[in-house]
Amino acid sequence: MDAVMSEDIKKELGRLYREEFGKSPDIITSAPGRINLIGEHTDYNGGFVLPVAIDRRTYTAAGRRGGDLFIAFSKELSKKTSFEIQPGKFEHSNFWVNYIKGACSLLNELKPVKGLNFAIGSTVPRGSGLSSSAAYVVSIIEAVSRLYEIPLKDIEVPLLAQHIENEFVGVQSGIMDPFVAKFARVNTALLVDARSLEYKYVPISDKCSLVVCVTGVKRALATTEYNKRRQQCQTAVTDLSAKLQRPLVSLRDVTIDDLQSVKEEMDPMLYARAFHVVTESQRALQTVDALNKEDLGLVGKLMLESHMSLRSNYDVSSPELDTFVEIAEQLEGVYGARMTGAGFGGSAICLVDADLEDELSAEIAAKYKDRGYEDGYVFIARTGGGSQIERA
Numbered sequence: 546m547d548a549v550m551s552e553d554i555k556k557e558l559g560r561l562y563r564e565e566f567g568k569s570p571d572i573i574t575s576a577p578g579r580i581n582l583i584g585e586h587t588d589y590n591g592g593f594v595l596p597v598a599i600d601r602r603t604y605t606a607a608g609r610r611g612g613d614l615f616i617a618f619s620k621e622l623s624k625k626t627s628f629e630i631q632p633g634k635f636e637h638s639n640f641w642v643n644y645i646k647g648a649c650s651l652l653n654e655l656k657p658v659k660g661l662n663f664a665i666g667s668t669v670p671r672g673s674g675l676s677s678s679a680a681y682v683v684s685i686i687e688a689v690s691r692l693y694e695i696p697l698k699d700i701e702v703p704l705l706a707q708h709i710e711n712e713f714v715g716v717q718s719g720i721m722d723p724f725v726a727k728f729a730r731v732n733t734a735l736l737v738d739a740r741s742l743e744y745k746y747v748p749i750s751d752k753c754s755l756v757v758c759v760t761g762v763k764r765a766l767a768t769t770e771y772n773k774r775r776q777q778c779q780t781a782v783t784d785l786s787a788k789l790q791r792p793l794v795s796l797r798d799v800t801i802d803d804l805q806s807v808k809e810e811m812d813p814m815l816y817a818r819a820f821h822v823v824t825e826s827q828r829a830l831q832t833v834d835a836l837n838k839e840d841l842g843l844v845g846k847l848m849l850e851s852h853m854s855l856r857s858n859y860d861v862s863s864p865e866l867d868t869f870v871e872i873a874e875q876l877e878g879v880y881g882a883r884m885t886g887a888g889f890g891g892s893a894i895c896l897v898d899a900d901l902e903d904e905l906s907a908e909i910a911a912k913y914k915d916r917g918y919e920d921g922y923v924f925i926a927r928t929g930g931g932s933q934i935e936r937a
Contacts, residue, residue: 554604554666555935558620562606562664565618565625570606570664572691573935576683576726577602578669579676580757580885580894580926582844583851584829586859588719588739590778591797592826595736595747595833596721597755598729598929603667603680607688612660617645620666630658635713644678647713648685651705656695663688672763674884674891678714679722682706687932700742702727702932717772729931736833740797750839753880754902754925755894758873758909760865761920762890771887774859778822781815796822821858825851845881845896849874852883852893861888865918869893872912878905894926 555573562570577598584594610616618625619641626642630650637643645663652658663685669677683706690697697705706723710716720742725735733746778796786793788807793799796819804823808816828847835843852870856862866884870893873882878901885894897905902925910923 554602554668558604558606558664558666561618561620561666562608562662565664566608566610566616566662568608570662571608572688573604573606574684574687574691574932575602575604575935576680576687576932577729577929578680579722579725579729580755580892581721582734582885582894582896583832583848583883584721584825585851585855585883585885586774586778586861586887587822587826587829588721588737589717589775590719590822590826591740591795592822593736593738593829594719594721595734595829596725596729597734597749598725598931599669599675599755599757599926600929601668601670601675601926602929603665603669603677603684604935605681605684605688606664606666607685607692608662609692610660610662614660615645615649615663616661617642617663617665620664621671637713640714641681643714644682644709645685647709648682648689648705650713651709652686652689652693652695655697656693658689658693658695661689661692670759670892672891673759674886674888675757675759676722676726676886678710678716679706679718679726682709683723683726683932687934691934699727715772717775725931727931729929731928731930733928734833734836736829740795747833747836749836749928750841752839752899753841753896754899755928756873756897756902756906756909756923757885757926758869758882758893758895758913758923759921760863760869760890760892761918761922762863762865770861770889774818774861777815777818781811781819784811784815785819797826799823801827817858817860821854824854841880841896845879848881848883848894848896855884855888859888863888863890865890865921866893868916868918869895869909869913869921872916873905873909876905876908
């Protein structure tokens, strides 16, 4: 998304805000969607992830209204709602409203938050595995905390966002999505140690481009088996602690040798889940080395290995995701492809030769439709920066 398009979106959101509330917003904030280059389902297991923010963002226009009433309008959903917050009490609303109520409720514990108006617009496709929810909640946290001068350290923003998804929305997500929504930089991936929260920026070569393949299969993570996978991983940790006769906090504490030593004693499903997590975390670190050496062929190989493990060991792929990856892997100029995000639908990503990005994205899209999938589409993603205060 270029600067002109970004300005157009902000102007449109400001216009909608004025139509709904009769005055201009006090602030407009934004946060990016993301693709995860590699390191899937590892963050809630204490491992490593390598996400990249993209140039599609969620914008929150907000303003003080006083009193106890909060009013929110969603441009994409064409819905408007109102609510009040009560300390120590939370009443669940529609899925999209819980994010706003959760943010206001938590921030109110730090400093009193009075009534606000919100208008929210986004170019991050909803339910497509591109972290629309994290972009949404981070932009809200930034808006409310700035309006009421609530002093948050940078690291507190993604931690609050994760807490909102876990406790107020019901998705037991990890730290990756809100972390990259806050800290991303253009032209880099972000290697995050989900245990220590240490991170570093990894340059992405200008010789390659990122092509996003949206399957058209939308899902809300709270209604998929996402939470079940997390439970399975914790069960595997408990099982491995007993079998290895040492206390384990998460699958981060397990090695391949550990797994192989007890493979015959483990439930095959639990072994497969643990095997994916342990090897995927290693692949994330190997991908960083490959990017630093501009070995795009190796990056692509690791991406494909990741997808195959997510399909076979973690059981979170889908026919649509597999089709996109199969199509891309057969094309000259594609370094690698894999599903991205939690799975169960959503999107796949391709790392392609930058000189062939237009040709390859068009060919991938055409071949996907030829397979009978009419709802999917493909776009070229540019890297994006983290959350921003667009106007004060």
